[in-house]
Amino acid sequence: MSSKRFVTQLCRGFSSATRTRPFQVAIDGPAASGKSTTAKMVAQRLGFSYIDTGAFYRCVTFAALSEGIDPSHLSNADKITALAEKLDIELQTVFSEKPDSYNRTTSDWNSASDASRQHQLPTTRVFLDSKDVSSDIRTGTVSKHVSAVAAIGPVREAVLQKVRNIGATDVEAQTNNGINSSARSRAAGLVMDGRDIGTVVLPLADLKVFLVADSHVRAKRRLQELVKNGADPSIDDTHLNLHAVQADLELRDEMDRTRKISPLRRAVDAMDLDTSNLTLEQQVDIIVQEVHRRRSHQKT
Numbered sequence: 001m002s003s004k005r006f007v008t009q010l011c012r013g014f015s016s017a018t019r020t021r022p023f024q025v026a027i028d029g030p031a032a033s034g035k036s037t038t039a040k041m042v043a044q045r046l047g048f049s050y051i052d053t054g055a056f057y058r059c060v061t062f063a064a065l066s067e068g069i070d071p072s073h074l075s076n077a078d079k080i081t082a083l084a085e086k087l088d089i090e091l092q093t094v095f096s097e098k099p100d101s102y103n104r105t106t107s108d109w110n111s112a113s114d115a116s117r118q119h120q121l122p123t124t125r126v127f128l129d130s131k132d133v134s135s136d137i138r139t140g141t142v143s144k145h146v147s148a149v150a151a152i153g154p155v156r157e158a159v160l161q162k163v164r165n166i167g168a169t170d171v172e173a174q175t176n177n178g179i180n181s182s183a184r185s186r187a188a189g190l191v192m193d194g195r196d197i198g199t200v201v202l203p204l205a206d207l208k209v210f211l212v213a214d215s216h217v218r219a220k221r222r223l224q225e226l227v228k229n230g231a232d233p234s235i236d237d238t239h240l241n242l243h244a245v246q247a248d249l250e251l252r253d254e255m256d257r258t259r260k261i262s263p264l265r266r267a268v269d270a271m272d273l274d275t276s277n278l279t280l281e282q283q284v285d286i287i288v289q290e291v292h293r294r295r296s297h298q299k300t
């Protein structure tokens with residue numbers, strides 16, 4: 001089965017209660033709480049597919065800004081919706097190790113060099129109308145406007161439709177330098193992260209996680225990430241200081257929490273996970289263990 005058909009089938013199963021569908025993990029939480037990094041690593045460990053829904057809203061925002069459309073003007077909602085409907089968005093996640101051979105413990109990881117850890121982190125590339133926009137959608141300018149775009153109801157409908165039809169491709173890295181040319185479905189399950197995954201997109205997910213972290217900790221992590229990725233204040237209006245990054249995250253969280261449609265909200269049956277004092281590997285271990293625990297219950 002092609003990976004496109006595979007994911008489409010998964011998504012058709014969104015509201016199905018049957019036990020034959022692949023295992024679904026929904027990860028929600030505020031900005032920079034660690035959702036996407038954790039979700040990718042969980043998918044890698046378990047051999048699951050991964051879908052980053054925030055990337056879709058970021059693509060629509062980037063496309064609107066590129067066409068000179070200001071998302072902060074409500075009168076532009078129709079133009080942004082038309083754009084969202086016509087854009088072609090594809091995600092490609094590159095997993096660095098074969099999941100079934102991934103047996104690393106936290107202590108192995110902690111003793112590994114930074115370079116070797118970096119090689120082991122999965123990465124997601126985002127294509128907008130076939131162009132790689134992975135970096136373009138993460139700028140401070142896009143971050144500043146994305147919550148306004150995500151609050152437009154018809155844009156959310158268009159994005160959900162795209163997520164349902166997504167041609168997500170997951171590939172295993174062959175070596176540290178190259179990837180296998182043949183993509184393969186990761187049929188065992190799906191990890192999806194965003195703001196409304198456990199409440200709206202995958203309401204019957206087998207495991208829902210609500211990831212949080214102190215906003216100061218989140219800002220420090222996000223700032224480190226922006227600097228590491230070479231954010232350039234001269235071409236990006238990101239103010240590269242902790243105070244500004246924290247203020248941006250808090251403002252975005254407030255907008256995401258208070259919007260009328262599909263707000264950022266913890267699902268009642270979600271597992272809470274505060275990552276403020278955890279390492280990445282610890283939070284991944286907790287989720288992976290919980291998946292194993294629930295799968296073994298499903299089998300009995």
Ligand SMILES: Nc1ncnc2c1ncn2[C@@H]1O[C@H](COP(=O)(O)OP(=O)(O)O)[C@@H](O)[C@H]1O
Pocket residue numbers: 029030031032033034035036037038221222225275278279280281283
């Ligand atoms: N426990 C942790 N310790 C250190 N850094 C972390 C931890 N969890 C996440 N990060 C880092 O924080 C940054 C934001 O995480 P990310 O996964 O992008 O968050 P989100 O998807 O929620 O916005 C990333 O650079 C990520 O590597």
Ligand SMILES: Nc1ccn([C@H]2C[C@H](O)[C@@H](COP(=O)(O)OP(=O)(O)O)O2)c(=O)n1
Pocket residue numbers: 030031032033036053054055057058143146147150151193194195196197252256
């Ligand atoms: N399922 C989703 C995913 C993201 N969004 C919105 C809310 C966020 O402010 C933006 C960007 O999400 P993304 O997860 O990429 O952002 P951060 O990594 O948290 O900075 O999209 C949403 O409304 N619903």
